[in-house]
Amino acid sequence: MRKQEEKEANGTSKDTSAGTGTSSDGKTDINKEKRKKTEELEKKKVPLYKLFTFADAFDVGMMVVGAVAAMANGMAQPMMTFIFGDVINAFGSGTDQNVLHRVTKVILNFVYLGIASGVASLLSVTCWTITGERQAARIRELYLKSILRQDMAFFDKEMTTGQVIERMSGDTLLVQDSIGEKIGKGLQLTTTFFGGFIVAFVRGWLLALVMLSCIPLIALAGAVVSRIVSTLSTRAQTKYSEAGNVAVQTIGSIRTVASFNGEIRAVTIYDQLIHKAYKSYVREGTATGLGMGLVFMILFCTYGLAVWYGSKLILNKGYNGGIIINIQMAVIIGAMSLGQASSCITAFAEGQAAAYRIFEAIKRKPDIDVLDTAGVVLKDMKGNVELKDVYFSYPARPDHIIFNGFSLNVSSGTTVAIVGESGSGKSTVINLIERFYDPQSGQVLIDGVDLKTMKLGWIRSKIGLVSQEPLLFATTIKENITYGKEDATVEEIKRAIELANAAKFVDKLPNGIDTMVGERGIQLSGGQKQRIAIARAIIKNPKILLLDEATSALDLESERVVQEALNRIMLERTTIIVAHRLSTVRNADTIAVIHQGKLVEQGSHLELIENIDGPYSQLINLQAMHQDKYALPPPDGGSEREIISSRGNSSRHLFNAFAMTHAQDCPDITVTKETDGIDQDPNSVKKKVPMRRLFALNKPEALILLFGSITATVHGIIFPVFSIIISSSIKVYFVIKINTLNSLIKV
Template sequence: MNYFKKILRFAKPYKSFALLNILFNILYSIFNVLSIIIFIPTLGILFGTQEEVAEAPIYNGLGNLQSYLTDSLNYFLTVKVNEEGPVAALVFICITSIIIFFLKNAFRYAAMYVLAYLRTGMVKDIQDKLYFKTLDLPIGYFTETRKGDLLARMTSDVKEVEGSIINSLESLAREPITILIVLISMLAISPQLTLFVFIFLPIAGFLISVVGKRLKAQSLEAQKETGTFLSFLEETLGALKIIKGFNAEERLSSKFTDSTFRFKKLMTAVLQRKGLASPFSEFLGVAVVITVLWYGGSLVLGNESTLTPQEFMGYIGLFYTIINPVKAITTVNYNIKKGNASAERIFEVLDKENTIKDASNALSIDSLESNLKLNNISFKYEDDYVLQDFNLKVNKGHTVALVGQSGSGKSTIANLVTRFYDVNEGEIFIDDVNIKNIKKKSLRNLMGLVTQDSILFNDTVKNNIGLGKESATDEEIIEAAKIANAHNFIMELPKGYDTNIGDGGNKLSGGQKQRLSIARAVLKNPPIMILDEATSALDTESERLVQDALEKMMRNRTSIVIAHRLSTIQNADSIVVLSKGKIVEQGTHDELMKSAKGYKKLVEMQTLS
């Protein structure tokens, strides 16, 4: 129930709707009981057993309220029968019954009407909070978590919480109120018979609860399996060329069907247990009704009871009215157990702590005045250090290129400078201020990022470039595109800057996508530029255009360039050669070529190739 309570926190902004729902449910429950009680005098009139009251009763306080109301009704009916006949009294009761039934259903609809605002609002807020949390969590979290599993939590788990828990709120608000009011009415009619009922209801409730003990555990496993096959599907869609190229369709299909088969087995067990709830509870309910019918009938037939036949029939009607709310509450129990499993998975994300936080006294910085320094930093993703006792200084306006074999730590430096990860040891400074003491938003405002993989959105060219600057004008976007050598090809697109580029920019070539990424960084106009192998995946012609755009962008700007193609960094102010997380050489292109060490060998290998 802990996760159920956590889900209820999302109802707090909508408490006014919850209170209205409770009010309407109370009124519904009152008229629901009245719709049964009103038939007691009807039966008395039809069978000639209605008690006659010749004098108007006197109200003597709440203690005698029940007898006062009963005597008042009997007095009114007695007068009505004596003056106008039994048919007129019957017509009056029928008209009153219609009004009561109308009000009962009107309040029931009103309760559901206001509850809709609560339900949809809670679902929206849960989805929003999950999305905000996804944006807030550090990059490291997503290297350990399958994207498909996260998608499952945001879709199927939220849907399960809505269907199982939020939808149960109506029953939790209405059914206990209905049960309470019906029980009070039953006590008023026959305390002896109601006491007998109290003995059987808890026994039935206990038997019903036994059925759903393992429901939550199986639901949790089923939701986890949903995440597994959604992850598998997401990976498949991103690797269709490789799958087809290696004729791996059957192998991957087998893995997918294994996952869906496990999901089928788990959900079959869950649905079978859930399906057992209604017939099992109905059987127990009927057994209790028949038992009450036997005991109540013996009271009516006995000489010692004051229970009249019409009151007993009304009592049976009331008791049958209480069966459905009791069944609904037991169903709610199943639903909450089932929904709790999904809620647990949702709160695994929401309760995840972001280890990369702003310090309480963090500063805002809007420029680079002197330099960027990495001072004795060490970092590891898991067990082995990727960088150890690493030092680097990048002066304002200079371009520093990082080269080396894969796994030497080049991209890790970019991840640490942008504070996508925090260093394990050492410090990173901007103008002698530790970046941990700079607000993350302020730090990243200082930096532009162009990666090897052009990350674009399923949106227009203009909106993709404009991501780099809020409220950018069309003129600024066009100017950024011109600097990135992108303007000409953009103008050839069907709708120019208003052309939608498709999912991930798949309507564009690799060089075109990369130039849009550069235009986005140019528009941002940051003092520090980080280029992570921005030309490594391009053909020669595209590389020339992109390289020209990069050189324009890096003028008079502090830049860290991670390079795979060494021909693109010959004009850098300093080239740093890395191997296994340590600097083995550092200098200009000419200086390093003269040293005839690692850098020269890398250049010669690329030239030869």
């Protein structure tokens, strides 16, 4: 019961878990729904041109220059075959006296072409790299902005923390790769492909037409590989995203994991997801390798056909060796560029799939939009709160009704405590007032104005929230407090610290308000973190204060100090308290008892205990049976009613039962000094990891690596061998006599 109640204090109790999927059945349903959406995402991708959706005018200019330069660079290799053919003719048809002059004259064209190609390549890579970085940065910014503006339903149903991190770190890199230098490379190779065949058809269309027969086969192989790679890449990225979510949850809750010896279980789950991603990438690599192998096989077979048919053209059509070599090299270079484009095609396919996932999140407009500037702004806010005939269920569990005609009225400046058993809907009231969710029916009113019609950012600035377990960011105390008010002055920060009863321990810290609190405030005690959270909540001077189990996780001494701080800040404010410990709300102006999403009893503590069989009295008796500490014996033998009556029921005196007016100040736990950075010797040299250590990590894959190294070596030898074949064909065209040539090509 205690554990469930603590979850509820953070909005994740049974009533909230119905929406967020933290119950076992709900979690299963939500996981199935998320898996279904993931499978749908694996099949979807954006058109290639939509990758440039977020390019501005400067990016367009850079892309135009980069595209022109890439195409110019792509034409360099087909043009080189012209020059190479002339060199072959110069060698083959020249005499000993003039061959050097003829070759030297042609060779200068190589120099001019090299200079032009170098300039074009520089412009292409530079322009596409710059525009790719710019667009990727803009996409990351827009993605994060879009994620932060989403409502809670989005995170309940569609996205996890790990998936957000994976999108930011993994998918954006895939998109950047597909809109950056890879585009320039793709344009260059495409231009080389078309340029090669244009040159070939201009020089000799018969041989070019014969060699063109290889293109459909290459295109088919590329299309199949691209489709397979796109699907497998998306699947692998999804598994990495799930694995990242496991890592985030485990590391973020490392103390809880360690206390339950859950490290091995977490590693096992992580390893299973990584293994699934690994298998997808292995299949992707296999598909890519098979596709490239098919492309090269087709190319070399086509070249064999070209050598044979080129020899026949020399005999029958009057072609010379230079033209034949020119055509063969132009087609081979063009076709090989299509094969080399497989890496670009893979990058485009992965980028298109990743872009779909990112762009869908960017363009998603939430139902509750904190960035929406439209809406009502009250000139003189009083702080009256009313929930009127509210029907509500969480988006992730629409079949589980939380409120069924619930109504509650909180007058300005009063304190209302909401109590009830776990799962009754207490924290849901907080969620609706903060407008984390909207009711399906009914209204949430602030000063008589429907919360849906109000400017969300403005109304949230008027509401202060203190939760059971406050989340502090890994920065200084000062920056944590100014999170509540960005333009707060140092005087305002110190005033908030004083009101939060935190000045004494903050002054003792090594760097005062500039002290780093560590990850999630790990350097501070529970009471200290809670007081910093209170200071953060009140620095914006909220009209409405929401206390969601603000002291239930603290020990008695820390609770006393925190409650004193709460007593100070509750003055002149509308305060709504969600409480589990009934002893902490006895002096509230009104106590509202909720049971199964309905308001079953309401009144002051004295009024409610008059009904000994009422829900409130039953809750008191239940807590008294389970935990004696909840039953506070009145001092000096006075009756509880006398003690309560003497204190009154004003919110100004709330929590006096725990105030311990005559008690001494509890000792504060000071943090150890934390440096802002790691001390480093500026003269120290960064150590390098020995290569043998890296090799040792690959021992399990030694056989695969050996086999891969051997096959890679064989693949590397192919082109030197190919050069020997080319030289042999040239020799056939120029050195061997005609009758010998006839015998070589005779079929």
